[in-house]
Amino acid sequence: MESMLIYLGAAAIGYLIGNRLKKLDRHISWSGKVQTVVIIGLIFTMGLRMGANKQVVENLNSIGLYALIITIITMTCSVVAISLARRLIGLDHYGRKKSNTGQKIKKQSKDTEDSGQGYKMTRLILIFVVVGMSSGYVFVDKLFTNIKTFETMSGYTITVGLCILLFFVGIDLSISGTIIQSIKDVGLKVLIFPLAIAVGTLIGTLISLIFVPITAREALAIGAGFGWYTLAPGIIIESGNITAGAISFMHNIMREMLSILLIPFIASKFGYIEVTGLGGSSNMDVCLPLIEKSTQSDIAVYAIITGVLLSLSTPILVPLFIG
Numbered sequence: 001m002e003s004m005l006i007y008l009g010a011a012a013i014g015y016l017i018g019n020r021l022k023k024l025d026r027h028i029s030w031s032g033k034v035q036t037v038v039i040i041g042l043i044f045t046m047g048l049r050m051g052a053n054k055q056v057v058e059n060l061n062s063i064g065l066y067a068l069i070i071t072i073i074t075m076t077c078s079v080v081a082i083s084l085a086r087r088l089i090g091l092d093h094y095g096r097k098k099s100n101t102g103q104k105i106k107k108q109s110k111d112t113e114d115s116g117q118g119y120k121m122t123r124l125i126l127i128f129v130v131v132g133m134s135s136g137y138v139f140v141d142k143l144f145t146n147i148k149t150f151e152t153m154s155g156y157t158i159t160v161g162l163c164i165l166l167f168f169v170g171i172d173l174s175i176s177g178t179i180i181q182s183i184k185d186v187g188l189k190v191l192i193f194p195l196a197i198a199v200g201t202l203i204g205t206l207i208s209l210i211f212v213p214i215t216a217r218e219a220l221a222i223g224a225g226f227g228w229y230t231l232a233p234g235i236i237i238e239s240g241n242i243t244a245g246a247i248s249f250m251h252n253i254m255r256e257m258l259s260i261l262l263i264p265f266i267a268s269k270f271g272y273i274e275v276t277g278l279g280g281s282s283n284m285d286v287c288l289p290l291i292e293k294s295t296q297s298d299i300a301v302y303a304i305i306t307g308v309l310l311s312l313s314t315p316i317l318v319p320l321f322i323g
Helices: 002-023 031-052 054-058 062-088 101-143 147-176 179-208 216-223 232-238 242-269 273-284 288-294 299-322
Strands: none
Touching: 002 147, 031 054, 031 101, 031 147, 031 242, 031 288, 054 101, 062 179, 062 216, 062 242, 062 273, 101 147, 101 242, 147 288, 179 216, 179 273, 179 299, 216 232, 216 242, 216 299, 232 242, 232 299, 242 273, 242 288, 273 288, 273 299, 288 299
């Protein structure tokens, strides 16, 4: 909860400053480059932490395979659910009310441009994830005699990086002036998206039971983590379900990491709002800057709303399902 408040506070400060800049008719042309550099730095740091965690690396076999299966199925079902919800309330690929043919032709050229940028960002992310994990596995224990020191330092680095990114996201949201209009356009229908993610995710966990030897209760509890790998596994392990807790930990990490990899691709090929179906609770922090960069500023509204509501539902649903 403390981290949530810090991240939302950084975005709020950025929004206020952006509002001031908008009144003065000033723009920050270099913010996009700064965000790209910070995103790459964060990806590398998270890769380091993953690689340095020998338990995670050593268990990338059976438990890792089960977690990967659950992750792929739940993310797929979640994106499909979001896509159906978007069409149900009459929004187009870009998350806006359906426009006329002339406007669609204009947007098609933009989609081609977005696709190229999306592939470039995806490649960069994949490269730095691999480099980070490899470096973490090989070098961290040689450079740090106490792994806790590394975890503390990398944790602070990630927190600062996220605050910088969310600060710029807040500025972009304010200058674009779309956040209030987006909420007005969709209204309470915006709540259909976190509901769609939750339903899609939970259906996905039940489908995964075909391949993963766990109980339905365990599967639903794992899915109800919605990417929150610090809370959900702890609740599950505390209940005595150690294996399910380990799967939950790896699944939620994988959901966050795969979301970062796939956001640019899903945005260009399937739809802007669909990207919120990938990350779950991380939509409001780790994934938010990349969502805003891969889509447009007003989609960050959906990301924040879905991230907050899914995070609030995790401490309720996980204990409920695990019993």
